[in-house]
Amino acid sequence: MKRLLCGSLLALTVFLAACSASDISATPAEKEEIKLEMESSFSTNAEGVAIVKGKTNKDASVSLGILNKVDVSPDGSFEKEVTLKSDKAVTKELTVKLDGEKVKKEITILPSSEYAENIQKGSEDDTQDKSADVAEKEVKSVEETFKDSVSQKVKLAKETTVNGQFGIKPYTANITMTSLGGFTNKSAARNYLLNVKEAISAVKAIDFSDYSNVRINVKYPFVDSYGNEDLAYVIKTSFSKDTLDKINTDNLLVKNIPTIADEFWSHPTVTANLPQ
Structure with missing residues (x-):
């Protein structure tokens, strides 16, 4: 009888330990919070190229606009060149994804005064060239x-x-x-x-x-x-x-x-x- 009681207590102890381990393993791991550090606007150089840069989690994936993947360095920093086609500001959406979660941020690409002047000058030159071409024709x-x-x-x-x-x-x-x-x-x-x-x-x-x-x-x-x-x-x-x-x-x-x-x-x- 005494042996039977001891055996039952041992089995109960093993059962409770197994249940406890099962509960621990079933508890989901805590997700890493997405961090994003970057400015909201970036200016171009005289050639119309802006460097969009920031910092996020090292394991995150970053994209700018549609299908424009941005490489993320081991320390979480990233940068991407964006070229303006005119002297008008452009708004783009940057997306950061990590562990099934995502964060979006709108950024604005601003033309620098030098680039705007170059665009204007180029437009005037094109107009003059076109006028000259028309006159020649x-x-x-x-x-x-x-x-x-x-x-x-x-x-x-x-x-x-x-x-x-x-x-x-x-x-x-x-x-x-x-x-x-x-x-x-x-x-x-x-x-x-x-x-x-x-x-x-x-x-x-x-x-x-x-x-x-x-x-x-x-x-x-x-x-x-x-x-x-x-x-x-x-x-x-x-x-x-x-x-x-x-x-x-x-x-x-x-x-x-x-x-x-x-x-x-x-x-x-x-x-x-x-x-x-």
């Missing part, structure tokens, strides 16, 4: 339109060059053609005038309302007594916008060109053979 467009028309209309010239002032209104243009000449002096003189007529048609085919004057010149190679060839002017003309407005190239007779041009000059050998 407009000049090219005007010049190319003029040259294209001359290229399409002038067919009786061996070579044609076009230059002028196409940047500022009113525009001026110069058309110079190397003529194919003719079999005789008279046919050559007539062909020189036909060159001028074709050039007039080219000008009339475009909107020439912004042109004040167009010079149309013709050259032809002369050969001297020694056999040397010299490309010389045979006809020089000048037409104002008002005169060009009056001309109807469909009915224009080449013999009238010397009289309707605002300015007309011909080489002496040509003058004698101009059509009457």
